[in-house]
Amino acid sequence: MFNQAPEDQFLKLVEAARAYCALIERLDRLEAKDLLDSAAHLLLRINAAIITLPRPQADGPLHPLVDMETRFALFQRIRDQLGECDPYWMEYDHALTGQLQSGSLADDLTDIYFDLRRGLQRLDEGSPAAPFRAVRDWCLSYDLHWGEHLVDAERHIYYLMRDRSR
Numbered sequence: 256m257f258n259q260a261p262e263d264q265f266l267k268l269v270e271a272a273r274a275y276c277a278l279i280e281r282l283d284r285l286e287a288k289d290l291l292d293s294a295a296h297l298l299l300r301i302n303a304a305i306i307t308l309p310r311p312q313a314d315g316p317l318h319p320l321v322d323m324e325t326r327f328a329l330f331q332r333i334r335d336q337l338g339e340c341d342p343y344w345m346e347y348d349h350a351l352t353g354q355l356q357s358g359s360l361a362d363d364l365t366d367i368y369f370d371l372r373r374g375l376q377r378l379d380e381g382s383p384a385a386p387f388r389a390v391r392d393w394c395l396s397y398d399l400h401w402g403e404h405l406v407d408a409e410r411h412i413y414y415l416m417r418d419r420s421r
Contacts, residue, residue, distance in 0.1 A: 271297055294412060302409070329365050342358060363407050
């Protein structure tokens with residue numbers, strides 16, 4: 256299914272995805288700074304791995320998404336943990352008009368979590384087609400959805416870390 260290089264990237268993505276999901280799942284035991292530091296490193300690893308994977312042909316719909324109540328509950332937990340580090344300005348937000356910041360790091364981290372978790376669930380099925388399905392789901396959902404969340408999260412975390420070091 257994979258050449259050597261894409262297989263290596265796939266294994267790196269699986270490792271980083273598992274570490275990222277484990278990070279989010281132990282959220283209650285972390286300080287916001289530790290969450291940000293760990294997320295910054297893991298998001299870079301995830302992005303580096305997924306952008307090099309060959310894009311498989313879609314052979315069916317994505318695995319069903321998590322229900323919205325479960326997603327919202329995690330979003331709230333992450334938002335509460337991040338506190339004032341959560342919101343950020345998006346490209347078309349206007350501070351002068353009184354508009355609120357529309358970007359949310361908690362939203363970014365939540366959506367990335369559930370899309371990565373979906374691929375990990377595919378892998379845990381253990382079927383011979385599981386790696387292909389995981390890659391297909393990750394690549395398709397990255398290209399359509401969580402890739403933008405990842406870039407936005409990386410950018411916001413960069414600014415938070417830069418400002419913290421001043």
